[in-house]
Amino acid sequence: MSENRGVGVHLDAARDQLLAERVAVAAKVVAAGRFALARMAELGHRCEDLIVDDWELVAAELGAELGISRGRACTLITQGRDLLTRLPAFAEVFGGGAVDLRVLRVILHRCALLTDPDIMTIVDAQLAADAPSWNALSDERVGELIDWMIVEVDAVAVRRARETRRRRHLSVAPVGDGMVEIYGVVDAAKGAVFDQGVEALARTVCPHDPRTHAQRRADAVDALALRATRIACLCGQQDCPAAGNEAPSGQFVIHVLAEQGTVAAAQGRPGQSGNTGAPAKTPRPALLPGYGPITIDQLADLLPAARIRPVPEAADLGAELGYQPSRKLADFVGCRDLTCRWPGCTMALARCDIDHTTPWPYGPTHPSNTKLYCRIQHLIKTFHCGPGGWNDHQHPDGTLTLTAPNGRTYTTKPDGALFFPQFTVATAELGAIDIPPPIPGRERAAPKRSRTRTQNRAYRIAHERALNRAAIAADPPPF
Ligand SMILES: [Zn+2]
Numbered sequence: 222m223s224e225n226r227g228v229g230v231h232l233d234a235a236r237d238q239l240l241a242e243r244v245a246v247a248a249k250v251v252a253a254g255r256f257a258l259a260r261m262a263e264l265g266h267r268c269e270d271l272i273v274d275d276w277e278l279v280a281a282e283l284g285a286e287l288g289i290s291r292g293r294a295c296t297l298i299t300q301g302r303d304l305l306t307r308l309p310a311f312a313e314v315f316g317g318g319a320v321d322l323r324v325l326r327v328i329l330h331r332c333a334l335l336t337d338p339d340i341m342t343i344v345d346a347q348l349a350a351d352a353p354s355w356n357a358l359s360d361e362r363v364g365e366l367i368d369w370m371i372v373e374v375d376a377v378a379v380r381r382a383r384e385t386r387r388r389r390h391l392s393v394a395p396v397g398d399g400m401v402e403i404y405g406v407v408d409a410a411k412g413a414v415f416d417q418g419v420e421a422l423a424r425t426v427c428p429h430d431p432r433t434h435a436q437r438r439a440d441a442v443d444a445l446a447l448r449a450t451r452i453a454c455l456c457g458q459q460d461c462p463a464a465g466n467e468a469p470s471g472q473f474v475i476h477v478l479a480e481q482g483t484v485a486a487a488q489g490r491p492g493q494s495g496n497t498g499a500p501a502k503t504p505r506p507a508l509l510p511g512y513g514p515i516t517i518d519q520l521a522d523l524l525p526a527a528r529i530r531p532v533p534e535a536a537d538l539g540a541e542l543g544y545q546p547s548r549k550l551a552d553f554v555g556c557r558d559l560t561c562r563w564p565g566c567t568m569a570l571a572r573c574d575i576d577h578t579t580p581w582p583y584g585p586t587h588p589s590n591t592k593l594y595c596r597i598q599h600l601i602k603t604f605h606c607g608p609g610g611w612n613d614h615q616h617p618d619g620t621l622t623l624t625a626p627n628g629r630t631y632t633t634k635p636d637g638a639l640f641f642p643q644f645t646v647a648t649a650e651l652g653a654i655d656i657p658p659p660i661p662g663r664e665r666a667a668p669k670r671s672r673t674r675t676q677n678r679a680y681r682i683a684h685e686r687a688l689n690r691a692a693i694a695a696d697p698p699p700f
């Protein structure tokens with residue numbers, strides 16, 4: 222498939238510049254680190270006990286040269302020094318532009334408590350091998366993967382999770398302008414339930430509500446505390462269609478993924494009736510998709526109210542008769558994929574649909590032909606496939622190759638295998654399937670929006686201007 226050269230050139234340029242930007246950023250960070258280490262050696266640590274110590278002197282020189290603040294200079298020095306002294310193998314890969322600065326920041330933050338040089342070497346080698354595939358992942362997912370890595374090699378990191386648990390709190394503090402900041406550290410499972418509660422309330426308004434989704438979440442906080450089932454819609458219409466909407470209460474479901482050994486270990490913890498004895502090997506932690514790993518103790522707390530469902534083995538799954546996948550198949554696909562499979566998309570399992578890669582009924586309802594797509598990308602695939610559209614091909618190990626309208630291809634691997642290697646097992650190979658070409662003009666059959674994006678924007682601006690006008694009319698400025 223050929224693409225319009227005029228347009229493709231810009232895509233190429235954007236991609237090339239991204240790589241150039243990563244190389245340049247890496248070179249800057251490494252140079253800052255080299256400068257700091259060399260200059261501090263030169264200074265001979267003779268000011269270590271003074272307020273203006275070697276570090277401050279170096280930061281002052283670097284900040285002046287680059288025209289950046291002391292804070293930014295300190296960040297650069299810390300990043301460069303940690304890269305060079307703690308992560309030399311990863312530094313090589315980073316220097317070549319293979320890893321984004323965003324990923325480096327998460328890595329340095331999450332690895333900060335590692336002290337054993339031998340363990341550092343193991344983690345360094347693993348990061349050098351794995352981190353280049355993390356650029357498209359969210360910060361949270363990168364953090365989860367690093368924690369997963371550290372939990373396996375350093376028991377102290379597990380204790381660090383317990384430390385954090387002891388420090389749990391929830392605070393409401395004024396930040397001025399009539400606003401407060403709500404912040405805290407809470408148990409991941411409780412946080413997931415809180416998140417779903419706020420989310421459900423924020424969705425009880427009609428599409429004409431002028432607030433952004435983020436603002437509606439913030440406005441739902443008192444409703445949540447008062448155990449209300451809805452928030453007031455601000456559309457201003459007499460006959461608001463959302464008047465009867467109610468958020469479901471007391472029925473949030475959170476999914477936790479854990480290996481059998483992990484569940485057995487949690488069942489053996491105090492407070493749990495069945496004692497299965499000490500397991501031979503320290504089991505992996507459990508995973509709360511979208512919220513990170515949780516410890517065996519946290520899992521033990523959840524077990525009394527939990528329903529345990531084994532995830533089916535790939536070998537037990539075959540083609541199913543209907544369009545709707547069985548729960549067994551949906552569980553397998555959900556655990557294997559964890560997030561939307563579109564390149565760069567990080568939408569979590571709970572907000573995704575199961576898509577038939579080759580449309581049903583031509584392609585079967587089968588693990589090798591089903592995967593997660595979030596709603597928008599599911600619609601793009603469904604209504605914009607065929608010649609000149611988006612086309613995807615699924616491999617038995619869950620790898621997905623997506624071809625864009627311009628003929629370029631993108632490959633994504635399922636996230637579940639990053640945490641649980643047993644999901645790298647291939648499901649059955651499906652032969653080539655002939656499908657009829659899509660009906661012309663079919664993209665017009667896709668669901669409609671109630672207002673165009675331009676109308677939405679105009680509406681929000683008009684709404685805010687009207688509020689300002691009313692405020693000025695009520696309290697005119699002295700001219
Ligand atoms: Zn409304």
Ligand SMILES: [Zn+2]
Pocket residue numbers: 561562563566567568594595596598
């Ligand atoms: Zn998506």
